[in-house]
Amino acid sequence: MSKVGESDLYGTNFSIESMKVIAESIGIGNLQDEAAKDLAEDISFRLKHIIQDAAKFMNHAKRVKLLQSDVDSALKVRNIEPQYGFHSKEPLPFRFASGGGRELHFIEEKEVDLGELLTNLSPKAPLEVTLRPHWLFIDGIQPTIPENPPPVAKNVQKLESVDPINKKPMKETSGKPSTGKQKLKNVETVQIKQLATHELSVEQQLYYKEITEACVGSDEARRAEALQSLSSDPGLHEMLPRMCTFIIEGVRVNVVQNNLALLIYLMRMVKALLDNQSLYLEKYLHELIPSVTTCIVSKQLCMRPELDNHWALRDFASRLMSQICKNFNTSTNNIQTRITRMFTNALQQCDKIPLSSLYGALQGLSELGTEVTRIFILPRLKSIGARIEGQLEGNLISNADRTAAGHIKQLVIKIMAPIIKSVKNPPDNVEEYKQDYGYLGISLHAAVVKARTQLTPITSLPTVSNVTNTTTPSSSVSQIINRPLGSTGIIQQNNQPNRTIVMSTQQQQRIAVQQNSQQKVVFMPQRSQTTNVSSQGNSSNTTVVKLVSTGQTLNQNKFIQSTSQKLVVMSSNQSYLNQQQLQTQKSIDDFTDID
């Protein structure tokens, strides 16, 4: 059927062909053209009438979507037997297909596995309708609670930031009716450019104080709550400039003081703000990006670089940066390009910058995607190799530098092996690798060869996880799998709501925090001591490949098997749980979380 134009009074009718097909389906083989034409006309007329009536039932049920029950009612009114057996609680999702000059709308009919139906004898009970009373407005002021829409919609926030004149005077946004006095003013003046005021109410000030204290305090449970609030509450936009200032100032001070823990807390605040759907963060990116960058490439982020795990912070901040690029990159601001250029500039002078900064730049680039990695890191592998060769092979080098070099090597191998594998064709020649990639050539060669031989598990694993949870971005899957053994891991599942990332610098081996239903698990093993770094670096690739096979020391192997497998399954498990068991919770959460 073709699309109906606005002014098309006659709409569409059934075609003669349709009539014939329908006739055939009920066993009438040779329908005359004349008969088919008459039938088509008549049936079109009757159908239109029934639809017209069904719309009445839809209107009275206060809906905007026509359901099958409406059509049934319309048939009943005309004394026609309703169509039994066509019931769905939701409007039919029409799919659209076109091809060969034809357009078609159809309903996707899924095959029902009867066996499964029979085994699952207890069907889901429909959810109870619940009544939730809440204040819509009090004395004309709408409170910012999750039940109400965010006070300033995202597009309005955007408009305000682009053009401050558009910002409504405070009077209106805070909900007080304008008085006559105000009006007079507007009449007299030619044009007053409204100042964008950011006054906070007492409650908001209290909230700000509580949140900031909780975010950087020592109570982990409170922090989780605060971050949850930051990532889901609507109506934070008025506090946003202050939150940003808090983060920026915090980073500035704590970088100088090398306070790793606080930097991590602040980055988690950034993460929470990024996750909040109701905020228009574009306005503050110019302040947040430098802070995040600092946490990626700063020379020193902790008191004892040889012991503390500042690498985790760099990894985490890099992921934040990539999230920023993904969310906010437009053709006008070119965030991704500018950030890529910044990291690349650092790489170009890789002889001069500290090793920790080099690590940060590499990590930052690698998080931006394989294409970026291939174009900007691949040609520089030789010079990077040269740089770390001195640190790893020399004797008069400090422990910290040796660790850093080890990390860089490990990182490079991890990110480059899959790329080189796709760039180069087998057979792999060690000499060629040496020539192309210098010092790193040998290790890369080993990693690539290993990757090639273990081709099957690599390809099968991501597909498996994709099947179980299609929404998981493949990068996060590989993150989970590629996690170097024994290194600090912040395991993220980007598709999960209510994510809390728990990092710790305490001397615990692993912290597994599992909070209620929707939480994910975060494993935080402390980095093991530096002596076997290089061997672990080498084996990191084998970890990727050999998830299922052995090849590690017994204890570690056990750990990695359990964690990574569990995690891959978990992501699917959680979504399964969400759908199956937490439905009540979900619907209510929808109301309070999503807007």
Added chain:
Amino acid sequence: MSNGLDKNQLVAVLQVLKKYNLKSTEEQLRKEASLTEDVNQDSDVSSVLTGYKSDGDPETYEGSYIELKQFVENSLDIYKHELGMILYPVLVHMYLELVYNGHTDKAISLMEKFGPEQDSYYQDDLKKLAMVTRRDHMNGNELTDTFKSNQFIIRMSRDTLSLLKRHVNDKKASVLLNIVQEHLYFDMYEGVARNKRQIEATSGAVGGEAKRQDNKAKVYYGIPKAPDIQILSAPVEDEEEASEQDNPDKPKKKKSKKDPLLSKKTKSDPNAPPPDRIPVPDLKDNDKIEQLKARREASKRTNLGPENSPSCCCYTLLNSNYTICCAEITEDSSMLAVGFNDSIIKVFTLVPQKLKTMKSADKLQEVNCDVEDVLVRMMDERSGESSRSLCGHSGPVYSVSFSPDRTLLLSCSEDTTIRLWSLQIWTCLVVYKGHMFPVWDVKFSPLGYYFASSSYDRTARLWATDHFQPLRIFGGHFSDVDCIQFHPNSNYIATGSSDRRVCLWDITTGNHVRLMTGHKQPIQALAFSVCGRFLASAGTDCRVLIWDLSHGHLVAELTGHEKTILCLAFSRCGNILVSGGLDCSLKLWNFTKLTEEISSEDVNISHNPDVKTGDEYLLRTFETKHSPLISLHFTRRNLMLAVAVFDAISN
């Protein structure tokens, strides 16, 4: 009229009599008309009932329409718009005549050529008409029947009308002449021809505008003074006070306060109906206590206004995707009833008191009937629940309504029945079967006892709770009656229909006393102002229209909503009108300002006031979170309550 025509009609009547097997009447008529010969078969009833006998040349239709159009376009500017009004009905009737006489191709080409250039608010109807392409499609078609059997009413100034008549007669266009004579009714008035805006304000309804005659009857729109409860119920009040003995100062204060309150109400409204105009059962003691309580509450009311914004508590219904059809809150704001698509009714309590059921029969015998709190004692204390379901309907429940004393609940459904439920024993008491088609709306009278319903069958009906049959049937709408509302003085009911007309009916006579046109789409919500003089109506056309019932004029048009408006409510003080609907927004309108401006104008029946529009009446807009509003209510103290349905699917 010629004899031949008469004969034809008689034959048709005879046929009808025969069809319904009314033999003796048939014979009687046959004798009287001296029609002894057998009825010839081809003069069937429908051909007599329809006016489309003219066998004009199908080729001339298009030409005469173009001629008429040119005449309208070339006429003087002051007459142009009034003359333009006849284009639509002429086109419709030409189309139907062509279709009726079998010239489908000509009809379709006429419609395709001139249909789209008609006013936008006629397009929906034209689409419906365009579906009719054959004579048998016209059988039982609501819209074509309306056009066939009713004259399209056009209001015209004397000058315009004479201009038109001259043109029609000059041209001798038989097609046009026939249509104008048979199917159009000109309601002529003295004075200047109306301009485009004035015409647009009142046009749009099926069947044209309202005649002036329709709005001439006197309407007692005032509110009669409240019956003097104080004297009647003096002992009752003492008891009340006795129960509040713990605070001895309080009763005294109240007494002094109450007296001026009651004396204020004794001022009688000149427009109020006599108190005995409609019979109402006497108030029971319990009702009197209730009314006193209500007045006491009302005395604590805050007056709202532009300077004094209301507060609103919203009841959002969750997990209810597309299953909720209606909701209503009791007058005292203690209960909420919700009607569902799956034929269930749920009653929620909104106060700490739970919903209790009555004790079983043998336990009721133990209750002492003489104690004054017998009503409390007969309820089973342990049966309290926060929500209860009522099952009985077999189709979607489209409306629910509480009785003023909160012991009864009415519901109406797609299964064509109206049910009366007891909220004490939580069962169905009566099933009212009268409507033959789905019942869209039902409302209890503010005094109780009476209730009114409206239906798909194009009628509204008045019922009393103790009668199985309706007391009055209000017929006259051309399409479904979608909503119904009692006037606060219970003497009138207003109906809103899919024929885009609002009608006010007198329940004592059953006649319509006001007919108001101006909506361009079906009407979904009605509300009377507190003073009783104004009626607000709103619907699919996303506008709230305010009507002055004293003369039936449209006085204001409030625009701003983006989707269908589903509910309207006046604050108890009458200062604010609230509207809410599918666009998930709630709009507060300054009604005081509107009434002040209207009362300052001099209005009489023939002088149409200018329709007020504009944003100046809009006080505030509030959004809900993806939750269309389906019901609005003000508590006695003027707190606003809204009922919304959270839409989890489309967000």
